[in-house]
Amino acid sequence: xxxxxxxxxxxxxxxxxxxxxxxxxxxxxxxxxxxxxxxxxxxxxxxxxxxxxxxxxxxxxxxxxxxxxxxxxxxxxxxxxxxxxxxxxxxxxxxxxxxxxxxxxxxxxxxxxxxxxxxxxxxxxxxxxxxxxxxxxxxxxxxxxxxxxxxxxxxxxxxxxxxxxxxxxxxxxxxxxxxxxxxxxxxxxxxxxxxxxxxxxxxxxxxxxxxxxxxxxxxxxxxxxxxxxxxxxxxxxxxxxxxxxxxxxxxxxxxxxxxxxxxxxxxxxx
Numbered sequence: 001x002x003x004x005x006x007x008x009x010x011x012x013x014x015x016x017x018x019x020x021x022x023x024x025x026x027x028x029x030x031x032x033x034x035x036x037x038x039x040x041x042x043x044x045x046x047x048x049x050x051x052x053x054x055x056x057x058x059x060x061x062x063x064x065x066x067x068x069x070x071x072x073x074x075x076x077x078x079x080x081x082x083x084x085x086x087x088x089x090x091x092x093x094x095x096x097x098x099x100x101x102x103x104x105x106x107x108x109x110x111x112x113x114x115x116x117x118x119x120x121x122x123x124x125x126x127x128x129x130x131x132x133x134x135x136x137x138x139x140x141x142x143x144x145x146x147x148x149x150x151x152x153x154x155x156x157x158x159x160x161x162x163x164x165x166x167x168x169x170x171x172x173x174x175x176x177x178x179x180x181x182x183x184x185x186x187x188x189x190x191x192x193x194x195x196x197x198x199x200x201x202x203x204x205x206x207x208x209x210x211x212x213x214x215x216x217x218x219x220x221x222x223x224x225x226x227x228x229x230x231x232x233x234x235x236x237x238x239x240x241x242x243x244x245x246x247x248x249x250x251x252x253x254x255x256x257x258x259x260x261x262x263x264x265x266x267x268x269x270x
Contacts, residue, residue: 007264008033008066009257010196010242011040017253019043019054023061029257034058035196035240036099037069038092051095058099066238067137067194068096070106075121076113089125093132102237103194104129105137105168108147118147119159126162137194139168142176143208149177150184154191166193169230170242171221172213175200181225189233197223197264198243213243215263223267231269 009031014022019040026034036058044053058065070092074085089106096104106125109118122138129136140153147153157165169192174184199219201212216223227239241260248256 005236006032006064006066006238007261008035008238008240009260010035010240011037012242012244013248013260014253014256015244016249020057020061021253023057023063025253025257027061027063029254030261031063031241031257033064033066033238033240034061035067035069035105035238035242036065036101038071038088041095055095055099065096065099065101066103066240068092068099068101068104070104072107073109074106074125075109075118076111077109086125086128090128090132093129093134096134097132101134103135103137105139105194105196107139107141108144108153110141110144112146115152115156115159118156122157122160122165123162126160126165130164134164135193136165137168138165139170139196140173140177142173143210150174150179150187154187157191167191168194168196170196170198171223171226172196172198172200172210172242175219175221176205181222181229184226184229187233189235192230192233192235194237195230195235195239196242197221197226197239198241199223211244211246213245215241215243215260216267217263224269227267228269 009026011022041051041054045051071085071088074089077085093104126136140147140149142148157167198213199216199221201214201219241264
């Protein structure tokens, strides 16, 4: 079997379930770790809890944190908004470090801008990540205007050349953007900082929709080949199941988590 020792459950997968219950379900159903989002802290504050409440819940839940999400928009932001986003990034890196998470992740900006400016921002934010001893994984978005595929994302990161920053490979965005296994084979092992996964529907894609994600084996992603390729490159870090879908949110969280884990194990190459 593929040498993946840590399968993480992303909290967006069970978005309508309270965080404390997500953590309980993840452990009860056999997941090895969890991935947290910035909104998990926002929701705690909205419910009258201090931000540190999230850390207490996670520690009580007993599972390690594979990754912590930050807020997107920092690549081409200016002025006060840029300062705010850099502050958010710094805060999330500190939270990741406090929870023992070795990495943070950020999607790219959704609009358009100068690639040189994006690379400079990557270097700046990479310094912030390194200060906290974490690595940043940057995810292209298949529905972004510019950084919507593997090639332009690799170009920006290569131009930045920061050792604390790497690629986030997400099967949903990869196959939604038309990526191929041959393109992935060209990615150097050192470029890969993190992996997220979910399946892409066979029935076709709806523009603007991102919450149609499915468990492995129900769509078009060749998971056995993908995981084998990633393993062949020496990737041994966690892989995170990120599959937001209203149909899943309407079902019992424990059923969704258990079925997704079984579906994942079924597609790991043997």
